[in-house]
Amino acid sequence: MSKLENDTLLRALCRETTEYTPVWLMRQAGRYLPEYKAIRAKAGSFLTLAKTPELACEVTLQPLRRFALDAAIIFSDILTVPDAMGLGLYFAEGEGPRFERPLRDEKAILSLPVPDPEIELRYVLDALRTTHAALGGRVPLIGFAGSPYTLACYMVEGSGSNDFRAAKTLRYTRPDLMHHILDVTARATTAYLNAQIAAGAEVAMLFDTWGGNLAFDDYPEFSLRYAEQVFAGLDRQARGRTVPRILFTRHGAPWLDRMPGSGCDAVGLDWSSDPRTARTGIGARVALQGNLDPTCLFAGPESVRVSVRHTLDAFGPAPGHVFNLGHGIAPSTPIDSVETLVEEVHTYSRALRQTG
Amino acid sequence: MSKLENDTLLRALCRETTEYTPVWLMRQAGRYLPEYKAIRAKAGSFLTLAKTPELACEVTLQPLRRFALDAAIIFSDILTVPDAMGLGLYFAEGEGPRFERPLRDEKAILSLPVPDPEIELRYVLDALRTTHAALGGRVPLIGFAGSPYTLACYMVEGSGSNDFRAAKTLRYTRPDLMHHILDVTARATTAYLNAQIAAGAEVAMLFDTWGGNLAFDDYPEFSLRYAEQVFAGLDRQARGRTVPRILFTRHGAPWLDRMPGSGCDAVGLDWSSDPRTARTGIGARVALQGNLDPTCLFAGPESVRVSVRHTLDAFGPAPGHVFNLGHGIAPSTPIDSVETLVEEVHTYSRALRQTG
Numbered sequence: 001m002s003k004l005e006n007d008t009l010l011r012a013l014c015r016e017t018t019e020y021t022p023v024w025l026m027r028q029a030g031r032y033l034p035e036y037k038a039i040r041a042k043a044g045s046f047l048t049l050a051k052t053p054e055l056a057c058e059v060t061l062q063p064l065r066r067f068a069l070d071a072a073i074i075f076s077d078i079l080t081v082p083d084a085m086g087l088g089l090y091f092a093e094g095e096g097p098r099f100e101r102p103l104r105d106e107k108a109i110l111s112l113p114v115p116d117p118e119i120e121l122r123y124v125l126d127a128l129r130t131t132h133a134a135l136g137g138r139v140p141l142i143g144f145a146g147s148p149y150t151l152a153c154y155m156v157e158g159s160g161s162n163d164f165r166a167a168k169t170l171r172y173t174r175p176d177l178m179h180h181i182l183d184v185t186a187r188a189t190t191a192y193l194n195a196q197i198a199a200g201a202e203v204a205m206l207f208d209t210w211g212g213n214l215a216f217d218d219y220p221e222f223s224l225r226y227a228e229q230v231f232a233g234l235d236r237q238a239r240g241r242t243v244p245r246i247l248f249t250r251h252g253a254p255w256l257d258r259m260p261g262s263g264c265d266a267v268g269l270d271w272s273s274d275p276r277t278a279r280t281g282i283g284a285r286v287a288l289q290g291n292l293d294p295t296c297l298f299a300g301p302e303s304v305r306v307s308v309r310h311t312l313d314a315f316g317p318a319p320g321h322v323f324n325l326g327h328g329i330a331p332s333t334p335i336d337s338v339e340t341l342v343e344e345v346h347t348y349s350r351a352l353r354q355t356g
Numbered sequence: 357m358s359k360l361e362n363d364t365l366l367r368a369l370c371r372e373t374t375e376y377t378p379v380w381l382m383r384q385a386g387r388y389l390p391e392y393k394a395i396r397a398k399a400g401s402f403l404t405l406a407k408t409p410e411l412a413c414e415v416t417l418q419p420l421r422r423f424a425l426d427a428a429i430i431f432s433d434i435l436t437v438p439d440a441m442g443l444g445l446y447f448a449e450g451e452g453p454r455f456e457r458p459l460r461d462e463k464a465i466l467s468l469p470v471p472d473p474e475i476e477l478r479y480v481l482d483a484l485r486t487t488h489a490a491l492g493g494r495v496p497l498i499g500f501a502g503s504p505y506t507l508a509c510y511m512v513e514g515s516g517s518n519d520f521r522a523a524k525t526l527r528y529t530r531p532d533l534m535h536h537i538l539d540v541t542a543r544a545t546t547a548y549l550n551a552q553i554a555a556g557a558e559v560a561m562l563f564d565t566w567g568g569n570l571a572f573d574d575y576p577e578f579s580l581r582y583a584e585q586v587f588a589g590l591d592r593q594a595r596g597r598t599v600p601r602i603l604f605t606r607h608g609a610p611w612l613d614r615m616p617g618s619g620c621d622a623v624g625l626d627w628s629s630d631p632r633t634a635r636t637g638i639g640a641r642v643a644l645q646g647n648l649d650p651t652c653l654f655a656g657p658e659s660v661r662v663s664v665r666h667t668l669d670a671f672g673p674a675p676g677h678v679f680n681l682g683h684g685i686a687p688s689t690p691i692d693s694v695e696t697l698v699e700e701v702h703t704y705s706r707a708l709r710q711t712g
Contacts, residue, residue, distance in 0.1 A: 163686065165651050172655030172663070212607075215649045215682075216630045217666070251568075253610040254628050272610050274572045293571045295521050299528030307528070310573070326571075330519065 002239040003137040009071045010140055010202065013244035013266045013287050015320035021312060021349035022070035023342055024142070026248075027328035028063040029075045032335065035062050046091055050077055056127035057134055064139065066335070067342045071140050071203070074131060074196075076124050078146030078207055081188055082155045084120035085112055095159075102158030104166070109177050114188045117195035124192075125199040132200025143201025145193050147208035147249075148185040148226035155181060164213060171222060178222065186226040190233035197238045204234055205246040206264075212251025219255050224262055231263035246289055250327065260285040271326025275314035279321075287320040292341070294325045297333045301340040308344040317352040358595040359493040365427045366496055366558065369600035369622050369643050371676035377668060377705035378426035379698055380498070382604075383684035384419040385431045388691065391418050402447055406432055412483035413490055420495065422691070423698045427496050427559070430487060430552075432480050434502030434563055437544055438511045440476035441468055451515075458514030460522075465533050470544045473551035480548075481555040488556025499557025501549050503564035503605075504541040504582035511537060520569060527578060534578065542582040546589035553594045560590055561602040562620075568607025575611050580618055587619035602645055606683065616641040627682030631670035635677075643676040648697070650681045653689045657696040664700040673708040 004010070008022040030036055036059055043049040050056055060075045079097050083089035088100030103109050117125060132141050146154075154160070156167040156178075171178045193204045211223035231245050247259055248268025259267045260282050269278055269290035278288050296307045308323075315321040323345045329338070360366070364378040386392055392415055399405040406412055416431045435453050439445035444456030459465050473481060488497050502510075510516070512523040512534075527534045549560045567579035587601050603615055604624030615623045616638050625634055625646035634644050652663045664679075671677040679701045685694070 163651055165654060165686065168649065168651035169654040172652045172659045212628060215627045215652075216647075217670070218649075219628075251607055251628065254630060271571045272568060272575075272607065274610060291572075293524065293574075295519055295524035296528045296571075298521060298525040303528045314573070330521065 002241070004140060004202075004241075005137055006070060006139045009322060010241065010244060012320060012322050013203065013246065014242060015287050017319050019350065020346050020353070021315075021321050021323045023323035023345040024069050024071040024073060025063075025325050025329050025338070025341075026073075028067075028069060028073065029059045030329060031331035032329055032333040032338070033062055033066070046077075047089070050075065050080065051123045053123055053126035053130050056123075057130040060127070060131050061134060067339055068346065069139065069342060071142050072131065072135060073142040073144065073205075074124070074128050074201065076127065076144070078144070078151065078209070079154060080121060080124060081115075081145060081185070081192055082151055084115035084117070084192075085155075085184075085188060087155060097154070098159045099155065102166075103155045103181060104158075106174075106177060109181055112181065112184045114184060114191065117192045121192055121195070125195055128196055128199035128201055140202035141200055142203040142205055143193060143196030143199075144205040144207060145189045145196075145230075147206045147211060147223060147247075148182045148189060148230065149214070149223035150208050150210045151185050151189070152178065152181045153210045153213070155185070164210060168213070171218070182222065182226045183229075186229040187233075190230050193230065194233070194235050197235050197243050201243070202238070202241065203244050203246065205248065205268075206230060208247065208249040208252070211249040211255075216254055219249075220258060223249070224255065224258060227264070228262040244287075248289070256282055266320075266322065268324065269326065273326075275311065276316075279315060279318070283318075283320060287322060288315065289322040289324045291324070291326040294327050294330055294333070297329070297337040297341065299337075300334070301336055304337045304340045305344045308341055309348050312345065312348050312352060317349070323349070358597070360496060360558075360597075361493055362426060362495045365678060366597065366600060368676060368678050369559065369602065370598060371643050373675050375706065376702050376709070377671075377677055377679050379679035379701040380425050380427040380429060381419075381681055381685050381694070381697075382429075384423075384425060384429065385415045386685060387687035388685060388689040388694070389418055389422070402433075403445070406436070407479045409479055409482035409486050412479075413486040416483070416487050417490060423695055424702065425495065425698060427498050428487065428491060429498040429500065429561075430480070430484050430557065432483065432500070434500070434507065434565070435510060436477060436480060437471075437501060437541070437548055438507055440471035440473075441511075441541075441544060443511060453510070454515045455511065458522075459511050459537060460514075462530075462533060465537055468537065468540045470540060470547065473548045477548055477551070481551055484552055484555035484557055496558035497556055498559040498561055499549060499552030499555075500561040500563060501545045501552075501586075503562045503567060503579060503603075504538045504545060504586065505570070505579035506564050506566045507541050507545070508534065508537045509566045509569070511541070520566060524569070527574070538578065538582045539585075542585040543589075546586050549586065550589070550591050553591050553599050557599070558594070558597065559600050559602065561604065561624075562586060564603065564605040564608065567605040567611075572610055575605075576614060579605070580611065580614060583620070584618040600643075604645070612638055622676075622678065624680065625682065629682075631667065632672075635671060635674070639674075639676060643678060644671065645678040645680045647680070647682040650683050650686055650689070653685070653693040653697065655693075656690070657692055660693045660696045661700045664697055665704050668701065668704050668708060673705070679705070
């Protein structure tokens, strides 16, 4: 087993007892940090940053120098996978991500390849190797990918969208083609996450950002089923340790009780989900991660303390909680709020364990 | 009691037996209709259309000429109320709604007035009176307002937003001021809906478009409580008939079981909510409205038939279901899909009642 100074996150994800509640933040490496903005400006573009292993490593480590976070998460983007499949990812100035060649016809869909991660996604794996070495076992390193459904939404639509109309229309008109995209993407994602695990990722997380835009009966068929396919193909052990899996579906509250069936070890909750119901329900089967409203960080340190305590009280001191936001941290979030958050999670959760 | 040829909607909202499932569509008067686009172009702006009673009446009636809908809903906008409160509603070209004077300081918040609907919102009431007369009792006329929380989001933010950061920050830093806005807005909304009922509205609906952006514990305190305040103040009877109330919260799945406590007669479900769970749960206390995914209308008539039947099967034939979309109809929705939807709801729900 490789050395790990702080394995609190891994133990919490396996629902083992920990001395305090571990904490990391979705998008903890990002635009709220001046040192991130500086390196991002120097790199010239987001993609240069993501595709240069030394720079990706550097921004992954930046938040750990400021805050006592219990994990690092590799700096990357979920759309690297469709990019590696040949769709041509780019960022239009002032807009979100776009693809040069979105999937709009049957021929393109049926010829979609499963990329070899050590070739087409080597820059991510190099970033993981560099970061894993640089961390030197201080905290675990989280690897991640987009869920097949979330990737399919972008791949068909060609960009972000309010309603992903093109993607949803394909689901209704040609469910067979949608399932084909999802299957190929699930295979690509499995290979990609296994390569991340081999390169140093100690946790594997699936971000299902758009699963919550599905009709109730469609989520199990078009999103959860492919998360399950990915988890079923993942290596369970690496470097002598279990590699826990986290599944996060934004607006996933209607399907929380089904998510443990996917084979994940932990379910991420957004801030509209009820921690108490989740703890007494699926909390018997999986760990839970979440779920502070990220906008509360704009209200200043004192308000953050109140909200952190409220969230920790709601989850309670039993094993199996990882503190996080309910969504990614926003670009202009005040740094002192983040500092207060991390500190308060550690202090208050230790106290809770003594009194609770 | 005033004459009403088709009272199927009213009976379904009161959970009485009906011969078929009544249907209307959120945003049924709108940009997918060429006759709407023509009148909108002639009017020059959305606000001119909304503020001219004869034009608002005309576009309210347009979808009823094409489709066998079981209700009309007055053409208007939820932001007329903050406009009447002095915030200055306008639409920037190609963008969404904006306010000239968003609520950004304590003084503005504390001096927020409750408008007299017969003065500041007279154009809506005139549109209702004209439309009620023009309908001649053919189908019921639905009046509506935004929920106090949804209005407060726009009023503080000054526009639509991905995260309503300014509004949420006020909730965290100065909950007292947020509650003040919500209380004043609830009183304004109560007076407005009562005036709509007096002017001819036979159903009162609250659109809680942004309630779903609240943290789990915040929804009851910041959204539902003020919906309850509005419903508690509404006239229960008009023209010899009960005026049913509908509450719709987008992304409201986490709180469905609490909504009947607001005093509504029906809860609107978005398409991610489970009709079966709702029927066996809150369906014992309230009627349910919903919940077809509006993007399925882009997939053509045959696909629409399948989806309509799937939805009707999920709700089942018991009394207390009003068919609707799970969100507003999209601008470029094909008209033949809408025609198929309405026809299939009527045909298939009649058949279900005979076999079920």
